[in-house]
Amino acid sequence: MLCTPYCVPAAAMASPTFPDHCFIRYDHHHHHDHKDLRRWRIRTTTAATSASASAYPLFSNQIQLTKDSSSRHKFYQEALKTARDKFTREISIQSKDKDISLAKALLYVAAEDEAFMAFNQEMDTRSLLNERRNVSSPSDTKEWDSVEQMPLGGKTISEWLSELDAIAKEVEAELVSRDIGCHLVEVLEAVNLVLFELRGFKRSPVLVDSKHSYLHSILSSGCGSAILLSIIYIEVCRRLGLTIVGSRVGGDFLIWPQTGYPEELFKVTSGHSLFAIVNGRCVEDPRSMASDLTGTSLLGLEIATNRDIIGIALANLIRLHWKRASRSNHGLMLTSPLRHVHNADEKPNKIDKSNVPLLRPQDLRLAIMASERLLILQPHNWALRRDHGMMLYYNREYGKAVQELSICMAFAPEEEAEILEPFVEKLHLMRLELSWKSLGHAGRLAVP
Known part of the structure; x- marks a missing residue:
């Protein structure tokens, strides 16, 4: 079901010790020139550091962690800024609304939030290591050169976009296997089959887990908010050359294929109208305002722009995170x-x-x-x-x-x-x- 509720209304280091076999002879220094003395100090300091690292394993780990943490700290800060900048450019008023990618914009949202949470986790880890020496340092010290390379749930932004391409190809394969033409009804039935039966996408009844409100998480788990399921539907159909539009209807967000004959969407075939095939049971639910829609009243609805749809997803994020906070x-x-x-x-x-x-x-x-x-x-x-x-x-x-x-x-x-x-x-x-x-x-x- 693709209708969606809309609501507009986060080291203590051990002191180095000298090894037992290193003897310091004060009388010996007076017989060396400054060069020899400097060499002696270098050898002594190297031996002392080596012995200290051996005696205290966390000594060397903390030094490395500090370097790695500093580098990751810098990356997360840059990732926060870069993701916001790319989101801003994607939805820029200079861009034509039809050219805005819903998927890209929302993946940049996810990337910024993921970088923020990873940054907080990094700071917590560093604090814990400063307080407790017996906590091992993180083993994953991999760094990324850009936001596009930062993994979101194990995949990069481009790989998640490719996942949408893969879903569209599965729909095409389904149509080929049926040996049928590209009639609107067959295409939508194939999209529904791939998304909701083969891949098992489903709407989360109650949004309490923030993972259900991020695009990459839904593509991974198959469970999420209705607005994001609608966005996936729109993005898949866009790749198939089919334009899907949507509008707010009461507390729901409904989508349907753009057509010059909207009355065709309400003709019942196989027990359901095309409008119901796309939007699910909410169309036939007497408690929903969608159940009263006709081909005529559909023309009176205000079509949501891509910016509007992104705004609905962001408003849901605000509501969710405020509720959790x-x-x-x-x-x-x-x-x-x-x-x-x-x-x-x-x-x-x-x-x-x-x-x-x-x-x-x-x-x-x-x-x-x-x-x-x-x-x-x-x-x-x-x-x-x-x-x-x-x-x-x-x-x-x-x-x-x-x-x-x-x-x-x-x-x-x-x-x-x-x-x-x-x-x-x-x-x-x-x-x-x-x-x-x-x-x-x-x-x-x-x-x-």
């Missing part, structure tokens, strides 16, 4: 602090650092990263910018939060700006107070 604060809403500050009758009517709930930092940062990408697509979306500013507030990035929320007030409706204004003012004052304390000043300011 706030797991210990069940029901926490991004906008809750705004209402408390705006309403003078509610307590507490102030914000301070101690009132900000603790959230899972990695998931919160991933939600912020997804929000940053979505803002590239929708820079004038005031609600999105408000939510982004609130996530920065929860992440205790008060300066950035003030900046984003101030920009939001310029685009927001008047009634929303009135709610934001007192919160931004108090957040600005709190930021000034914290910056004053960071300079070593305590207590209140006194006027001389």
